[in-house]
Amino acid sequence: MSDNLAQLAYNHVYEKLTRDKLAAGSRLSNRAVAKELGISLTPVRGAFNRLISEGFLEYQPGVGVFIPTSHRREIEEFYEFREILECASVAKTNGHMRDRVLQQIEDCNEELAGILDWLEKIIEPLENQTQENQTQMEQFHLTDKKFHMALLRASGNRQIMETVEGLWVRTQIVCHRFLEKAYDNLRLAINEHRQILEALRRSKVNIAKDVLSQHIRWECQLALAREAQGYMERTRCSGGEIYGGILR
Numbered sequence: 729m730s731d732n733l734a735q736l737a738y739n740h741v742y743e744k745l746t747r748d749k750l751a752a753g754s755r756l757s758n759r760a761v762a763k764e765l766g767i768s769l770t771p772v773r774g775a776f777n778r779l780i781s782e783g784f785l786e787y788q789p790g791v792g793v794f795i796p797t798s799h800r801r802e803i804e805e806f807y808e809f810r811e812i813l814e815c816a817s818v819a820k821t822n823g824h825m826r827d828r829v830l831q832q833i834e835d836c837n838e839e840l841a842g843i844l845d846w847l848e849k850i851i852e853p854l855e856n857q858t859q860e861n862q863t864q865m866e867q868f869h870l871t872d873k874k875f876h877m878a879l880l881r882a883s884g885n886r887q888i889m890e891t892v893e894g895l896w897v898r899t900q901i902v903c904h905r906f907l908e909k910a911y912d913n914l915r916l917a918i919n920e921h922r923q924i925l926e927a928l929r930r931s932k933v934n935i936a937k938d939v940l941s942q943h944i945r946w947e948c949q950l951a952l953a954r955e956a957q958g959y960m961e962r963t964r965c966s967g968g969e970i971y972g973g974i975l976r
Contacts, residue, residue: 733771738778740765745784745795746897747866752797752955756785784897795901803955806899807948813892814876814944815937817883823931829882830929836875837921843868844914868914869900875921879940899951913950917943 741761744750758772765772776793779785786796798806843864873896880889920943927936 733765733767734774734778737761737765737767737772737775741775741779742784742897745901747870750795750901752795752901754795755791756793756795758793782894784894784901796898798898798955800952800955803899803951804948806895807944807951810892810895811941811944813888814879815941817880817885817888818928818936818940819933820883820885821928821933823928823933825882825928829878830925833875833878833921833925833928836871836878837918837925839871840868840875840914840918840921843871844911844918847914848911872917879924916946920946 741750741756750756756776758769758776761775762769762772776785776787780787780793783796786794788794847861847864847868873893876896877889877893880892920939923939924936924943927933927939
């Protein structure tokens with residue numbers, strides 16, 4: 729039972745991390761998590777320890793547990809590693825992907841295009857965005873991840889998939905503020921996805937790798953911009969314990 733509750737707490741916090749609900753630099757309260765889930769502190773501590781060991785949380789002695797912040801070079805390393813692994817996965821397919829897999833990849837990109845079409849119709853100013861808008865942006869993130877994970881799955885290497893998923897979560901934590909205004913950036917991402925897919929359909933592995941490499945490097949530049957914005961905001965924050973969100 730205790731293991732089940734620890735897994736419940738782990739899944740709860742992990743999901744918040746992957747859905748941009750916890751901002752870099754935030755301090756987590758095990759009491760807040762326990763209260764939210766209606767469980768005791770012991771399984772929550774176990775979940776925190778596991779997340780700390782996996783690098784998703786950070787413990788500062790005498791202070792508490794925090795969502796990690798990353799320096800510019802560390803973010804660059806995240807994306808460099810992603811580029812190496814994802815391009816290697818595409819190369820490993822030797823240009824041979826099952827039609828079913830290619831269809832899954834195309835479906836993900838079409839879903840992204842549909843989300844963006846919906847978002848572009850919204851005329852409300854960014855500061856007046858509704859919960860539905862935020863939910864759609866959240867879904868864009870998750871579907872983008874599904875696109876990349878489908879590419880990785882085609883290689884059949886589970887270790888690469890798990891490693892890249894961990895890197896994806898780490899970059900999501902650091903770059904929690906998605907640039908909603910930059911719809912042209914989202915459109916560019918979708919177009920690059922299509923180029924990758926078309927190259928794979930024609931078994932042009934080198935072209936797919938080149939576009940994928942360019943795509944990930946471009947994502948890295950956006951991530952660095954978001955991190956810089958987040959850093960400026962954190963410098964204006966006061967101390968205090970919160971559970972989720974950035975201190976204001």
